[in-house]
Amino acid sequence: MAQICIIGAGSAVFSTNFVRDLCGTESLWGGTIVLMDVNKNRLDIVHTFASRFSRETKADLSFKRTTDRRKALEGADFVICTVKVGGYEPMEAERRIAERHGFYRGIGDRVSDYYGGVGAYHQLKFFLDLARDMEEICPDAWLIETANPVFEGTTLIARETKMKVVGVCHGHFAYKDIVNALGLDHESVEVHMAGFNHCIWLTQFLHSGEDAYPLLDEWIENSAENYWKSEMYLKGLPWSVEQLSPAAVDMYRMYGLFPIGDTLRSASPWWYHSDLETKKRYFGPTGGFDSEIGWKTYLKLLEKSQRKMKKLVSKPSASLTRAYGSAPSGEQHIPLIDAIENNKKAVLQLNVPNKGAIRNLPDDVTVEIPTKISARRIHGAQIGKLPERLTLYVMMPRILMMERTLQAFLKGDKKSLLLAILNDPRARSFEGCKALLDELLAQPWNIEAAAHYRW
Amino acid sequence: MAQICIIGAGSAVFSTNFVRDLCGTESLWGGTIVLMDVNKNRLDIVHTFASRFSRETKADLSFKRTTDRRKALEGADFVICTVKVGGYEPMEAERRIAERHGFYRGIGDRVSDYYGGVGAYHQLKFFLDLARDMEEICPDAWLIETANPVFEGTTLIARETKMKVVGVCHGHFAYKDIVNALGLDHESVEVHMAGFNHCIWLTQFLHSGEDAYPLLDEWIENSAENYWKSEMYLKGLPWSVEQLSPAAVDMYRMYGLFPIGDTLRSASPWWYHSDLETKKRYFGPTGGFDSEIGWKTYLKLLEKSQRKMKKLVSKPSASLTRAYGSAPSGEQHIPLIDAIENNKKAVLQLNVPNKGAIRNLPDDVTVEIPTKISARRIHGAQIGKLPERLTLYVMMPRILMMERTLQAFLKGDKKSLLLAILNDPRARSFEGCKALLDELLAQPWNIEAAAHYRW
Numbered sequence: 008m009a010q011i012c013i014i015g016a017g018s019a020v021f022s023t024n025f026v027r028d029l030c031g032t033e034s035l036w037g038g039t040i041v042l043m044d045v046n047k048n049r050l051d052i053v054h055t056f057a058s059r060f061s062r063e064t065k066a067d068l069s070f071k072r073t074t075d076r077r078k079a080l081e082g083a084d085f086v087i088c089t090v091k092v093g094g095y096e097p098m099e100a101e102r103r104i105a106e107r108h109g110f111y112r113g114i115g116d117r118v119s120d121y122y123g124g125v126g127a128y129h130q131l132k133f134f135l136d137l138a139r140d141m142e143e144i145c146p147d148a149w150l151i152e153t154a155n156p157v158f159e160g161t162t163l164i165a166r167e168t169k170m171k172v173v174g175v176c177h178g179h180f181a182y183k184d185i186v187n188a189l190g191l192d193h194e195s196v197e198v199h200m201a202g203f204n205h206c207i208w209l210t211q212f213l214h215s216g217e218d219a220y221p222l223l224d225e226w227i228e229n230s231a232e233n234y235w236k237s238e239m240y241l242k243g244l245p246w247s248v249e250q251l252s253p254a255a256v257d258m259y260r261m262y263g264l265f266p267i268g269d270t271l272r273s274a275s276p277w278w279y280h281s282d283l284e285t286k287k288r289y290f291g292p293t294g295g296f297d298s299e300i301g302w303k304t305y306l307k308l309l310e311k312s313q314r315k316m317k318k319l320v321s322k323p324s325a326s327l328t329r330a331y332g333s334a335p336s337g338e339q340h341i342p343l344i345d346a347i348e349n350n351k352k353a354v355l356q357l358n359v360p361n362k363g364a365i366r367n368l369p370d371d372v373t374v375e376i377p378t379k380i381s382a383r384r385i386h387g388a389q390i391g392k393l394p395e396r397l398t399l400y401v402m403m404p405r406i407l408m409m410e411r412t413l414q415a416f417l418k419g420d421k422k423s424l425l426l427a428i429l430n431d432p433r434a435r436s437f438e439g440c441k442a443l444l445d446e447l448l449a450q451p452w453n454i455e456a457a458a459h460y461r462w
Numbered sequence: 463m464a465q466i467c468i469i470g471a472g473s474a475v476f477s478t479n480f481v482r483d484l485c486g487t488e489s490l491w492g493g494t495i496v497l498m499d500v501n502k503n504r505l506d507i508v509h510t511f512a513s514r515f516s517r518e519t520k521a522d523l524s525f526k527r528t529t530d531r532r533k534a535l536e537g538a539d540f541v542i543c544t545v546k547v548g549g550y551e552p553m554e555a556e557r558r559i560a561e562r563h564g565f566y567r568g569i570g571d572r573v574s575d576y577y578g579g580v581g582a583y584h585q586l587k588f589f590l591d592l593a594r595d596m597e598e599i600c601p602d603a604w605l606i607e608t609a610n611p612v613f614e615g616t617t618l619i620a621r622e623t624k625m626k627v628v629g630v631c632h633g634h635f636a637y638k639d640i641v642n643a644l645g646l647d648h649e650s651v652e653v654h655m656a657g658f659n660h661c662i663w664l665t666q667f668l669h670s671g672e673d674a675y676p677l678l679d680e681w682i683e684n685s686a687e688n689y690w691k692s693e694m695y696l697k698g699l700p701w702s703v704e705q706l707s708p709a710a711v712d713m714y715r716m717y718g719l720f721p722i723g724d725t726l727r728s729a730s731p732w733w734y735h736s737d738l739e740t741k742k743r744y745f746g747p748t749g750g751f752d753s754e755i756g757w758k759t760y761l762k763l764l765e766k767s768q769r770k771m772k773k774l775v776s777k778p779s780a781s782l783t784r785a786y787g788s789a790p791s792g793e794q795h796i797p798l799i800d801a802i803e804n805n806k807k808a809v810l811q812l813n814v815p816n817k818g819a820i821r822n823l824p825d826d827v828t829v830e831i832p833t834k835i836s837a838r839r840i841h842g843a844q845i846g847k848l849p850e851r852l853t854l855y856v857m858m859p860r861i862l863m864m865e866r867t868l869q870a871f872l873k874g875d876k877k878s879l880l881l882a883i884l885n886d887p888r889a890r891s892f893e894g895c896k897a898l899l900d901e902l903l904a905q906p907w908n909i910e911a912a913a914h915y916r917w
Contacts, residue, residue: 261877276884278892395873399866400881407862411854418850422716426855429731432887437733 008037009348012083014076014137015090015154016042017049019312024336025087026057030066031333032341034349042072043079049313050074055320060327076137080144085344087151088137092129095306097452101125104450108443110433111282112297115408125447126424127156128456131416134160138168149347151175151340152358157204159409161358161373167417173385174358174373175339176204178268184250185209185265188234189222201365201376201390204358205273206405208264208397210390223265227256235291245293245301254279254289262397272297274401277432346380353380359387367392372406421460463492464803467538469531469592470545470609471497472504474767479791480542481512485521486788487796489804497527498534504768505529510775515782531592535599540799542606543592547584550761552907556580559905563898565888566737567752570863580902581879582611583911586871589615593623604802606630606795607813612659614864616813616828618871628840629813629828630794631659633723639705640664640720643689644677656820656831656845659813660728661860663719663852665845678720682711690746700748700756709734709744717852727752729856732887801835808835814842822847827861876915 011029016022022042029035042057044050054072061068073079080086101124102113114125124130134152141148150172152161161174179200186196191214199211212219231251234240240248249255249271258275259265266274272295279289286294293300319325335342339355346353354377361374364387368374377388393402408427415423421444428440448457466484471477477497484490497512499505509527516523528534535541556579557568569580579585589607596603605627607616616629634655641651646669654666667674686706689695695703704710704726713730714720721729727750734744741749748755774780790797794810801808809832816829819842823829832843848857863882870878876899883895903912 261881276881278884278889281891395869396875396878396881399862399869399878400885403862403865407854407858410858414850414854420851423851423854426716426731426851429733430855432889434733434887436736 008039009035009084009344010039010041010082011035011344012041012043012079012086012148014043014079014086014088016053016072017044017046018089018091019049019053019316020309021089021153021338022053023056023312023316023331024338025340026053026060027331027333028336028338028341029068030061030064031335032345033066034345034351035341036067039069039071039082041079041083042070043074043076045074047074052317052320056316056327059320060331063326063328064333077140077144080140080148083141083145083148084348085149085151086137086141086145087340088134088154090130090133090137090154092133093124093452097129097450098124100450101447104446105443108439108446109435110431110443112280112299114428114431114443124456125444125453126415126427126456126460127159127412128416128453128459130154130156131159131163131413132455132459134164135167138164138170138172141170142168146170149173149344151343153340155205156412157358157375158206158373158405159412161204162371162409163413163416165360165373166371166413173343174204174375175343176269176356176358176375177338178205178270179207179356179375180337181250181268182209184247185212185223188230188251189219189226191219191222199377199388199390200267200356201374201388201393202270202274202402203373203405203409204375205269206401207267207270207375208262208393209267210264210393212265220265227259231256241292243291245291245298245304246296248291249295252290252295254295257289262401263394264397269296271295274405276400343380347383350383351380354378355380357385357387359385362387364388365390365393367395367398368402369406372409415460419459419461421462424460463494464490464539464799465494465496465537466490466799467496467498467534467541467603469498469534469541469543471508471527472499472501473544473546474504474508474771475764476544476608476793477508478511478767478771478786479793480795481508481515482786482788483791483793483796484523485516485519486790487800488521489806490796490800491522494524494526494537496534496538497525498529498531500529500531502529507772507775511771511782514775515786518781518783519788532595532599535595535603538596538600538603539803540604540606541592541596541600542795543589543609545585545588545592545609547588548579548907552584552905553579555905556902559901560898563894563901564890565886565898567735567754569883569886569898579911580899580908581870581882581911581915582614582867583871583908583914585609585611586614586618586867587910587914589619590622593619593625593627596625597623601625604628604799606798608795610660611867612813612830613661613828613860614867616659617826617864618868620815620828621826621868622872628798629659629830630798631724631811631813631830632793633660633725634662634811634830635792636705636723637664639702640667640678643685643706644674644681646674646677654832654843654845655722655811656829656843656848657725657729657857658828658860658864659830660724661856662722662725662830663717663848664722665719665848667720675720682714686711696747698746700746700753700759701751703746704750707745707750709750712744717856718849719852724751726750729860731855798835802838805838806835809833810835812840812842814840817842819843820845820848822850822853823857824861827864870915874914874916876917879915 050072057070105113150170153175157174161172164172182198195215197213200207201210202208254271283294286298295301357378358373358375361370361372364376365374379386411427425444434440497509505527512525560568605625607629612629616627619627637653650670652668655662656665657663709726738749741753750756812833813828813830816827817825819831820829834841866882880899889895
């Protein structure tokens with residue numbers, strides 16, 4: 008039976024989902040789940056949670072725990088990486104420094120949710136180290152990369168190591184908000200979304216086999232204004248109202264395809280992000296997920312999940328299935344593992360090397376596309392070409408950002424890091440950007456990065 | 463014998479050079495030169511100049527003239543295009559409008575010398591019309607594109623028509639300033655420069671077969687500061703001091719190869735160009751060729767050439783060879799024609815489809831590289847790869863700018879035009895950029911462009 012290793016298992020949100028999905032997938036029973044985290048306290052809580060949840064659901068799964076990453080990989084068939092190195096605080100501190108230098112919401116404001124600190128150094132270093140350990144310890148295992156930045160991370164691993172890597176995200180499920188808004192039956196809707204992680208577009212939208220974009224156009228024409236005045240929009244959670252926000256409609260008009268999920272923030276142009284008032288106009292009353300309001304709400308929610316789990320675990324009598332339910336989480340990690348391990352067919356939205364799936368993008372970058380799993384392999388859908396304007400103003404610049412980040416990281420190229428900051432539309436002077444970079448690299452958590460990047 | 467057609471022959475500077483070179487190239491004698499321009503007055507002056515110059519030099523060449531472009535192409539073996547549609551005034555007026563909107567020196571400040579108005583519409587339209595006429599009238603002729611933008615223009619023609627097109631520029635000869643500064647013998651120096659037109663880099667610099675970059679490094683270390691205090695630098699013409707300016711040294715340090723010629727302006731980063739004072743710091747006391755001082759000097763010089771020719775031509779007794787000399791101009795157009803027409807060998811710096819010459823750039827863009835002409839064909843040198851940082855921060859963005867310009871032009875895509883303006887680092891708001899675009903397209907000389915570009 009499959010051995011699944013979860014790196015960064017201390018995260019309450021991800022781990023509760025994985026545990027629930029594992030316990031609900033009988034075809035994976037009999038397997039071993041190795042939980043690994045450097046935070047022993049959190050790890051113990053998640054381990055207790057997992058063991059009790061599986062007892063409650065009578066799932067035949069063995070949960071192990073370790074703080075030793077290399078040990079965790081021994082015998083692994085699947086490795087899920089959910090790590091945020093150092094947690095969020097360094098990233099928040101770097102954002103505050105950048106704001107003092109005139110970069111509202113940090114360098115690359117639109118990717119604050121996954122940038123992960125200057126040069127994305129800590130994340131990329133971790134990803135590469137992990138993949139290299141896997142090459143040695145479990146070379147046949149699958150690496151399921153769900154930690155951000157997924158686009159940079161999976162492209163890096165696919166290019167630099169021999170590991171089978173696949174990126175998994177849940178952002179694309181936001182298309183369901185569109186289906187709901189249009190009042191369509193989910194069963195009769197068929198969608199294709201394609202692009203890069205956090206930069207995907209509705210390339211096909213069918214209802215009962217017919218193009219449903221006209222229905223969306225009609226909604227924009229007749230219902231959008233009312234929706235933006237509705238309680239649902241005005242009181243909704245920052246991230247849940249973004250999918251049908253003015254930003255989405257404007258991006259659709261500008262680039263020709265409807266943006267989906269995190270794309271709203273990560274791939275939207277700079278003039279949506281100049282200040283909180285502007286963000287509110289585009290993303291709703293909180294200014295969206297990335298604003299000071301939205302992001303704080305998100306961090307509080309993470310904390311709350313952590314506290315909830317800790318509290319429940321401390322009460323041996325509490326029912327975890329009652330607290331969390333036992334329905335599938337909707338995350339794709341366990342269905343992916345089940346399909347590969349048990350040679351099942353499945354349709355999933357995954358991040359895999361392009362290899363011609365999107366014809367007007369390079370072959371050697373990771374794309375997020377619909378895939379079919381069969382015969383234990385992932386087969387990407389043929390998407391064809393993305394619209395030219397979208398490609399020239401969004402996809403190619405995003406590729407360039409990825410390539411610059413990877414080049415700076417792989418070569419330890421400080422000039423490249425600086426040039427990347429100078430490329431931010433808010434950059435105002437060479438000296439100012441250099442001072443910002445120096446200040447960032449002087450932070451205590453960046454000692455290793457500061458030694459890595461050289462002029 | 464070859465029939466050579468010069469489109470835009472009314473330009474005094476280009477035409478005097480071509481006439482001098484033709485009269486000095488005996489192997490092309492017996493041929494016919496068709497001078498074409500829409501400005502009959504200028505055309506007549508150049509025609510008189512050419513006829514008298516060839517009589518003085520006893521060159522056996524027949525000079526014809528016409529204002530009919532299609533007629534000019536009849537029987538042509540070579541067509542040289544030097545056209546600046548509408549002259550410089552519309553471009554200057556557009557620059558003034560852009561400056562009122564906060565874009566110092568106009569949109570895309572660093573390409574003021576060849577941008578040619580919003581969307582480069584007039585130039586690209588002309589290039590394509592000319593090439594399409596040639597497909598019909600003289601399909602076997604060579605099109606020698608020397609009008610700007612050469613990069614956009616030659617790539618457009620190569621992709622969209624069947625014509626043999628080659629771009630010719632003289633900017634790369636600025637490398638001689640380096641050879642002179644180092645006190646080297648020109649005969650023992652061998653150089654390769656490669657990139658895109660106005661964006662070329664010293665990829666090979668040999669002196670007596672040995673790498674001469676260390677000599678350049680030494681000059682920077684020991685002599686540059688003194689040079690920047692010298693009469694030669696402080697009193698030199700705007701464009702003649704740029705090659706060894708602080709900008710050149712800084713770009714070399716930043717990108718790893720020495721920039722050559724127009725590259726100094728066209729491919730330098732935004733922070734060299736924020737205002738006149740900054741430009742002076744980087745490009746010398748006039749702020750370089752593109753500054754309000756340098757550019758005015760250039761336009762005056764063009765006017766002066768025109769007046770000089772007019773005056774000489776009006777005096778039947780004046781000796782034109784005495785006034786202009788009869789040495790080769792240094793321009794490559796006539797040597798290129800001579801090599802192809804007469805099956806000679808030649809080494810020239812030309813703009814041709816990449817096709818793998820620069821390995822880390824796409825195949826279907828025009829590159830400027832050293833070439834060998836033999837057996838009537840142009841053989842590009844193998845350059846290998848350009849440095850990564852240079853590619854990621856200069857070459858790829860330049861390709862993107864070209865692709866965006868061509869896409870907007872070919873599709874009449876006004877959204878793309880607007881997005882391109884929004885991409886200028888000085889852009890501050892969507893509304894501001896839209897107002898600027900609207901104002902530009904409302905100018906009387908842009909009536910056709912305004913109808914071409916649609917939302």
